[in-house]
Amino acid sequence: MLNFFFSNFKDASRTVAKGSFFTGLFLIGFGMLIFILKDLFAFLAAAVFFIAGFSAIGYAIRLFWSSRKSHDDEAVRKNVTIHREDL
Numbered sequence: 001m002l003n004f005f006f007s008n009f010k011d012a013s014r015t016v017a018k019g020s021f022f023t024g025l026f027l028i029g030f031g032m033l034i035f036i037l038k039d040l041f042a043f044l045a046a047a048v049f050f051i052a053g054f055s056a057i058g059y060a061i062r063l064f065w066s067s068r069k070s071h072d073d074e075a076v077r078k079n080v081t082i083h084r085e086d087l
Contacts, residue, residue: 034041
């Protein structure tokens, strides 16, 4: 019983060690890639913020347009009836 537990523990610890080792190598490689190609990554980050800004502006324009359109157009409320209970 004890031998079974320790053999599984040894295999599990080796698997975790391998995963940790490869994760460390990946992080070091990714850090070196960013260090070497920092202009490219700065451009990509700027592009993401630029696209997000245009997306926010487009969303704001759509909200302004839809609020303007709904106040002038009564066809939206054509088939709507409001029921209130008299108190």
